[in-house]
Amino acid sequence: MLSSLRHWSRSAFARLPSLLPSACALCGAADGSGSNLCGACHRHFYAMKTPRCRCCATTVLTPAGMDQVCGECLRQPPSFDATVAACDYSAPHDRVVLGLKFGGLLEYAPVMADVVRNAMIGHDDMALPALLAPVPLGNSRLAERGFNQALEIARPLSRLLGIPLQAQLLQRQRDTRSQSLLHPDERQKNVRSAFTVPAPNIDLIRGRHVGIVDDVMTTGATLNEVAATLKRFGASRVTNFVFARTSQH
Ligand SMILES: [Zn+2]
Ligand SMILES: [Zn+2]
Numbered sequence: 001m002l003s004s005l006r007h008w009s010r011s012a013f014a015r016l017p018s019l020l021p022s023a024c025a026l027c028g029a030a031d032g033s034g035s036n037l038c039g040a041c042h043r044h045f046y047a048m049k050t051p052r053c054r055c056c057a058t059t060v061l062t063p064a065g066m067d068q069v070c071g072e073c074l075r076q077p078p079s080f081d082a083t084v085a086a087c088d089y090s091a092p093h094d095r096v097v098l099g100l101k102f103g104g105l106l107e108y109a110p111v112m113a114d115v116v117r118n119a120m121i122g123h124d125d126m127a128l129p130a131l132l133a134p135v136p137l138g139n140s141r142l143a144e145r146g147f148n149q150a151l152e153i154a155r156p157l158s159r160l161l162g163i164p165l166q167a168q169l170l171q172r173q174r175d176t177r178s179q180s181l182l183h184p185d186e187r188q189k190n191v192r193s194a195f196t197v198p199a200p201n202i203d204l205i206r207g208r209h210v211g212i213v214d215d216v217m218t219t220g221a222t223l224n225e226v227a228a229t230l231k232r233f234g235a236s237r238v239t240n241f242v243f244a245r246t247s248q249h
Pocket of ligand 2: 053054055056057058069070071072073074
């Protein structure tokens with residue numbers, strides 16, 4: 001399925017006007033701002049604040065501005081403490097995700113970082129982490145793709161938030177199967193013990209608030225395992241920063 005998706009996305013993106021430098025990733029217009037997201041799409045798709053669980057960022061049915069925790073997080077609190085998400089993983093945002101991950105359109109990453117930063121600003125009382133790190137890719141997937149999309153987003157986000165980036169904070173101990181190919185029940189098992197913190201980095205996280213960056217959060221199994229790993233090594237708090245959140249818990 002993935003290879004057909006990749007094939008689809010490469011051919012689809014090859015036809016898009018967004019291959020032009022600084023054309024909008026969503027509508028193809030160039031508004032002269034030099035950004036890959038035009039002002040109109042920014043206002044239309046990312047200015048509106050969707051009420052989300054402050055822990056896992058799933059959408060909740062409460063008026064905007066009310067900060068609350070969803071029933072699932074209350075029943076079974078995850079290892080992370082908070083999640084910031086810029087949008088739902090649905091059209092047209094999925095186009096940006098697929099363009100970066102499978103189309104190799106690295107110029108989308110600063111756009112994604114920018115809207116994540118905007119979403120962060122919407123949380124008045126949210127504490128800023130002391131450092132940021134991407135969810136690491138396994139070696140074989142990194143070799144195949146040539147870049148880690150989470151790191152591509154984390155770099156500009158680090159600059160925008162003024163938080164230092166530790167690109168190699170975490171390591172994957174083994175290559176895991178792609179989460180998107182697995183049933184939700186199998187995902188936690190698939191990533192169990194997948195991550196570690198190399199010894200020289202342990203002092204960086206002990207007693208500190210760590211921010212973890214990824215492109216998409218689906219069940220949260222990967223981010224939960226990352227947070228559990230960080231806390232096992234002494235992190236005091238973990239906040240996730242993701243571009244898109246699926247509505248499925
Ligand atoms: Zn646009
Ligand atoms: Zn939640």
